Amino acid sequence: MRPRIAGTLLLMVWVIVAAVLAAGGPARAFLAQVEAELKEQTQRVMAADWIKNTYLTEDTAALAAAVNEELLAVTSRHVRDARRFQGQALDPESRRKLHLLRLRTPLAAPSDPAQRRRLAKLREQMDAAYSRARDCGPEGRGPCQDLQQVIRLFATNRDAETLRNAWLGWHRQGRLQRPRYTEFVAAANVGAREFGFADMGEMWRSAYDMPPAAFAREIDRLWRQVRPFYEALHCHVRGRLARAFAGSLPADGSIPAHLVGNLWSQDWSTIYPLVEPFPGKAGPDVSAALARGKFDPIRAVTTGESFFTSMGLPDLPKSFWQRSIFTKPAGREMTCFDAAYDVSGDGDLRLKMCVQPNAESFATVHDELAQIYYLDAYRGRPELFRRAANEAFDQAVGSTVTLSITPAYLARLGLADHALEDEQALINRLMQLALDQIVFLPFARAVDEWRWGVLAGQIPPSRYNRAWWELRRRYQGIVPPSPRTEEDFDPGAKRHIPANLTYIRYFVSYVLRFQLHRALCHAAGVSGPLTACSVHGSREAGKRLWEMMSLGASRPWQEALAKIAGERTLDASAMLEYFAPLRGWLDRQNGTQRCGW
Numbered sequence: 219m220r221p222r223i224a225g226t227l228l229l230m231v232w233v234i235v236a237a238v239l240a241a242g243g244p245a246r247a248f249l250a251q252v253e254a255e256l257k258e259q260t261q262r263v264m265a266a267d268w269i270k271n272t273y274l275t276e277d278t279a280a281l282a283a284a285v286n287e288e289l290l291a292v293t294s295r296h297v298r299d300a301r302r303f304q305g306q307a308l309d310p311e312s313r314r315k316l317h318l319l320r321l322r323t324p325l326a327a328p329s330d331p332a333q334r335r336r337l338a339k340l341r342e343q344m345d346a347a348y349s350r351a352r353d354c355g356p357e358g359r360g361p362c363q364d365l366q367q368v369i370r371l372f373a374t375n376r377d378a379e380t381l382r383n384a385w386l387g388w389h390r391q392g393r394l395q396r397p398r399y400t401e402f403v404a405a406a407n408v409g410a411r412e413f414g415f416a417d418m419g420e421m422w423r424s425a426y427d428m429p430p431a432a433f434a435r436e437i438d439r440l441w442r443q444v445r446p447f448y449e450a451l452h453c454h455v456r457g458r459l460a461r462a463f464a465g466s467l468p469a470d471g472s473i474p475a476h477l478v479g480n481l482w483s484q485d486w487s488t489i490y491p492l493v494e495p496f497p498g499k500a501g502p503d504v505s506a507a508l509a510r511g512k513f514d515p516i517r518a519v520t521t522g523e524s525f526f527t528s529m530g531l532p533d534l535p536k537s538f539w540q541r542s543i544f545t546k547p548a549g550r551e552m553t554c555f556d557a558a559y560d561v562s563g564d565g566d567l568r569l570k571m572c573v574q575p576n577a578e579s580f581a582t583v584h585d586e587l588a589q590i591y592y593l594d595a596y597r598g599r600p601e602l603f604r605r606a607a608n609e610a611f612d613q614a615v616g617s618t619v620t621l622s623i624t625p626a627y628l629a630r631l632g633l634a635d636h637a638l639e640d641e642q643a644l645i646n647r648l649m650q651l652a653l654d655q656i657v658f659l660p661f662a663r664a665v666d667e668w669r670w671g672v673l674a675g676q677i678p679p680s681r682y683n684r685a686w687w688e689l690r691r692r693y694q695g696i697v698p699p700s701p702r703t704e705e706d707f708d709p710g711a712k713r714h715i716p717a718n719l720t721y722i723r724y725f726v727s728y729v730l731r732f733q734l735h736r737a738l739c740h741a742a743g744v745s746g747p748l749t750a751c752s753v754h755g756s757r758e759a760g761k762r763l764w765e766m767m768s769l770g771a772s773r774p775w776q777e778a779l780a781k782i783a784g785e786r787t788l789d790a791s792a793m794l795e796y797f798a799p800l801r802g803w804l805d806r807q808n809g810t811q812r813c814g815w
């Protein structure tokens with residue numbers, strides 16, 4: 219019997235291998251051609267994008283939009299052509315490439331040209347309407363202010379009535395967006411179905427190397443880890459808001475959206491002065507030291523580069539210094555948002571940034587350079603793998619590095635007097651950070667859970683706004699400043715909805731940031747608290763970081779994580795460990811008072 223079983227097995231293996239080889243040949247040839255075309259097209263997009271973003275005119279914007287649209291059309295064509303390999307036995311690399319091809323753009327364009335044009339038009343109209351939006355008061359009668367002015371107002375004004383009016387004024391724009399968004403959802407789903415997904419939400423959730431439903435469960439698991447901490451923070455902040463805005467808080471324990479210093483209640487750090495644990499206790503004044511030390515933009519960037527070379531990463535190429543832009547050029551329009559590029563895709567690394575002599579900008583330099591090193595590390599990979607491990611990884615890597623800007627690191631640079639942080643200054647710093655990082659998580663979850671529900675048809679247009687506020691209330695404990703109706707469309711007042719940008723990536727990247735930091739600290743052999751750890755100078759941490767980054771998207775992100783952390787699942791415990799001193803302080807403050815909503 220035995221030799222016969224062995225023979226049958228051998229035959230089966232042979233049949234499978236032959237099938238894989240037979241199908242694999244055409245698939246590999248197809249992918250080689252797709253990658254060559256995508257590489258060329260992507261280079262054009264990058265060049266057009268660089269020019270537009272560093273020399274903004276109507277012409278450069280139109281050219282950039284045109285090549286971007288071309289790339290979208292080319293990608294959609296490739297995805298449709300690739301359908302002939304569906305269900306065939308392929309080698310793992312080709313399988314992965316075909317999967318990544320379907321996820322390359324956040325929007326799947328339908329094959330019918332009229333539908334495709336309509337979808338592009340709707341997105342463009344929603345985006346344009348958002349950029350033109352103004353707050354013209356609760357009745358829309360004016361006077362008006364633009365988004366930057368409203369953001370500033372929320373950061374600085376503490377008059378409940380003024381804030382409420384501005385909030386209502388800004389959110390009026392949703393009414394215009396609602397019919398377009400409703401049509402957009404249907405059209406986008408047509409494309410997603412053609413790409414082989416149940417709907418666009420499922421397509422987005424498929425970008426995490428696990429079944430879409432398992433990914434949604436992961437988000438829930440991570441949120442459960444953080445929720446008790448968020449509740450403690452919410453409780454403390456609410457108590458302080460009740461003092462500052464006497465009579466403006468509802469009795470049910472929730473917080474009205476207009477009182478937390480941010481138009482979307484996603485980052486409460488501007489109300490820090492109202493909740494500061496130890497008044498006046500601050501760490502080193504890095505901005506003053508930077509200004510005193512005359513850290514011009516070049517010096518800030520070379521200092522950032524030294525952070526990475528101290529970890530054994532290579533020097534940045536000469537062309538980086540020749541082609542990057544660190545200050546806003548005179549005599550032409552340039553958007554100042556920070557961006558990292560590899561324009562040619564072959565190591566043509568560039569930074570576009572308006573570097574300022576302050577602590578925030580100094581941290582951003584480190585963040586952007588990390589993303590530049592990421593581009594450099596995976597540039598030798600095939601085109602479809604020249605990406606971060608998933609859509610959250612590049613941002614996470616950048617922000618991880620900024621956690622290493624500790625008082626000790628600053629003291630080494632001559633930017634701080636003391637390498638040690640005073641306990642009270644630390645708790646203050648953690649409070650400031652938590653008002654941004656911890657507070658953000660329930661917001662991000664609500665945004666994309668809403669969208670997943672809408673895209674799957676579980677939230678029909680007749681419940682768009684109600685469902686939005688149910689989720690905001692459930693996760694954030696935030697309620698609208700006054701009752702809303704289905705005439706309103708409050709999701710439309712947050713850019714990522716009309717611009718169709720995925721949002722859960724930020725949730726993942728915030729969690730990942732602390733997990734990567736803890737892992738790099740362990741690699742560096744630092745055993746003290748995570749708040750005091752800088753991986754500056756650690757070759758071992760540098761080696762692991764580089765190994766992880768150089769994988770690009772060639773392997774599932776779990777393997778990339780394992781390269782640094784030795785673990786394959788996301789884990790918010792590092793975040794909790796980082797904030798532990800603040801958590802202890804909050805629990806003592808909150809004591810036995812009733813919390814929650």
Ligand code: SER
Pocket residue numbers: 484724
């Ligand atoms: N950049 C994202 C936003 O603006 C997340 O912080 O909402």
